[in-house]
Amino acid sequence: MSNDEKPLSSSTAKIPVKTVKIHPAKNGKERYKPGDQIYVRKNSGFFQRLRQRMNLVYFAFFALLPWLQYNGHQAILFDISEQRFTLWSLTLWPQDLTLLAWFFIFGAFLLFFVTTFLGRVWCGYMCPQTVWTFIFIWFEEKIEGTANQRRKLDQQKMSGKKLWKKILKHASWLFFSLFTAMTFSGYFSPMSELFINIVTLDTTVTMATILAFFTFATYGNAGWMRETVCLHMCPYARFQSAMFDKDTLTVAYDNNRGENRGARARKQAPKELGLGDCIDCNLCVEVCPTGIDIRNGLQYECINCGSCVDACSTVMTKMKYNQGLIRYTTEHDLEGKKVHFVRSKLIGYAVVLVIMSTLLILEIVNRIPLSLDIIRDRTELAKENFNGEIENVFTLKILNMSQTDNVYKLSVKGIENTKWHGKQKIFVKAATVHTLPISISVDPYELKSYMTNITFAVEQVSPQDDVIIEHESRFFNKR
Ligand code: SF4
Numbered sequence: 259m260s261n262d263e264k265p266l267s268s269s270t271a272k273i274p275v276k277t278v279k280i281h282p283a284k285n286g287k288e289r290y291k292p293g294d295q296i297y298v299r300k301n302s303g304f305f306q307r308l309r310q311r312m313n314l315v316y317f318a319f320f321a322l323l324p325w326l327q328y329n330g331h332q333a334i335l336f337d338i339s340e341q342r343f344t345l346w347s348l349t350l351w352p353q354d355l356t357l358l359a360w361f362f363i364f365g366a367f368l369l370f371f372v373t374t375f376l377g378r379v380w381c382g383y384m385c386p387q388t389v390w391t392f393i394f395i396w397f398e399e400k401i402e403g404t405a406n407q408r409r410k411l412d413q414q415k416m417s418g419k420k421l422w423k424k425i426l427k428h429a430s431w432l433f434f435s436l437f438t439a440m441t442f443s444g445y446f447s448p449m450s451e452l453f454i455n456i457v458t459l460d461t462t463v464t465m466a467t468i469l470a471f472f473t474f475a476t477y478g479n480a481g482w483m484r485e486t487v488c489l490h491m492c493p494y495a496r497f498q499s500a501m502f503d504k505d506t507l508t509v510a511y512d513n514n515r516g517e518n519r520g521a522r523a524r525k526q527a528p529k530e531l532g533l534g535d536c537i538d539c540n541l542c543v544e545v546c547p548t549g550i551d552i553r554n555g556l557q558y559e560c561i562n563c564g565s566c567v568d569a570c571s572t573v574m575t576k577m578k579y580n581q582g583l584i585r586y587t588t589e590h591d592l593e594g595k596k597v598h599f600v601r602s603k604l605i606g607y608a609v610v611l612v613i614m615s616t617l618l619i620l621e622i623v624n625r626i627p628l629s630l631d632i633i634r635d636r637t638e639l640a641k642e643n644f645n646g647e648i649e650n651v652f653t654l655k656i657l658n659m660s661q662t663d664n665v666y667k668l669s670v671k672g673i674e675n676t677k678w679h680g681k682q683k684i685f686v687k688a689a690t691v692h693t694l695p696i697s698i699s700v701d702p703y704e705l706k707s708y709m710t711n712i713t714f715a716v717e718q719v720s721p722q723d724d725v726i727i728e729h730e731s732r733f734f735n736k737r
């Protein structure tokens with residue numbers, strides 16, 4: 259029974275079921291079962307080169323960005339203890355939550371757009387789990403040899419040589435994991451300080467625990483768990499199929515062209531033997547990092563890395579057949595139907611993306627790097643001072659959210675002839691809060707009711723800038 263469609267029971271009759279025949283591997287067993295060790299065979303080709311180059315750039319950015327300085331501070335720093343994120347000239351505070359919300363919504367729609375258009379390219383080319391797994395496999399190959407050599411080594415009894423190779427492999431993985439953990443921590447704690455603390459073995463217990471956690475998380479994920487993370491832990495793998503349609507570009511095997519599969523001599527014409535183009539060499543399975551056979555159809559385990567595409571293209575070239583038996587294609591293309599790269603779902607995502615990016619830019623451009631909190635004296639809302647005036651006490655918290663030290667002028671409006679008791683010009687260092695206790699007094703004849711709305715204003719006066727914020731409060735009369 260191959261590729262035939264059967265209706266489900268009446269309650270789910272509209273969902274067609276496609277039954278595919280799972281071909282056993284050449285040794286008569288399924289090559290991969292959950293928990294089996296996968297020995298990924300080394301592979302080369304266009305998509306492998308593309309992935310390696312992208313990964314190199316990606317890794318270089320990851321390793322170098324925490325070292326980058328801008329205007330005397332770390333260019334990118336997500337300082338959780340100080341509750342502020344620095345991105346070059348922009349410092350974000352908890353007050354900038356809407357900006358972060360726009361950013362995350364933008365990221366989500368970008369993911370929807372890319373997944374609908376190009377399938378799981380994120381998984382195959384950019385996901386840290388894939389990038390680090392391939393780096394760890396590189397160490398493995400250098401120390402233990404090819405996939406076959408690694409398989410044989412694992413089947414051998416323990417010997418001095420085997421022990422040495424295993425120690426070397428795990429030491430290299432652990433060292434690289436420590437480097438990853440240190441670099442990753444450098445996004446959350448000033449890198450130069452962190453580096454000195456690590457090399458002088460002078461870290462705090464908290465930092466040492468964080469480093470140990472990320473070191474073992476990297477070692478475990480990229481060294482031991484690998485595809486298990488993609489198959490059983492990654493939520494994206496589970497919901498990405500909801501974004502797929504028949505025009506989504508995915509890696510697929512051309513069943514019509516490939517079947518019947520079977521070995522043949524290069525000179526023999528497949529048609530005469532009743533065969534398709536697949537020579538059943540199993541190479542596409544051996545290079546697959548998730549251990550699946552793409553010839554069994556689209557599977558959620560496939561991370562769209564294109565490794566099987568390269569492997570099969572090499573085989574097709576050697577056999578002097580056309581390339582593309584396994585290729586990036588769409589379901590419509592495989593069915594011989596017209597492919598709609600531009601389609602309503604994609605246009606919808608693109609429109610939302612444009613709106614989101616516009617809102618994000620507007621939010622950044624119009625952002626005022628200054629915040630004011632007003633706390634009233636709750637023990638006594640209003641009191642009468644020695645001059646017979648009504649006085650209210652406030653504590654003003656002025657947060658300089660910019661990256662420069664500034665001078666601010668403070669004022670209040672809403673009631674005529676008020677007197678300000680306390681400083682009216684303050685100097686606030688960059689990224690700090692200035693707490694200022696003040697009081698406002700006024701002749702009782704100026705007060706028309708028990709409670710009057712007033713507005714505090716904070717204006718940046720040095721360096722001169724168009725930064726001003728206002729905050730409403732209330733002034734109380736005595737009962
Ligand atoms: S690499 Fe190509 S020819 Fe070889 S088994 Fe896979 S699909 Fe068939």
Ligand code: SF4
Nearest residue numbers: 546560561563564566
């Ligand atoms: S089936 Fe091909 S594209 Fe999918 S994960 Fe395996 S090698 Fe990568």
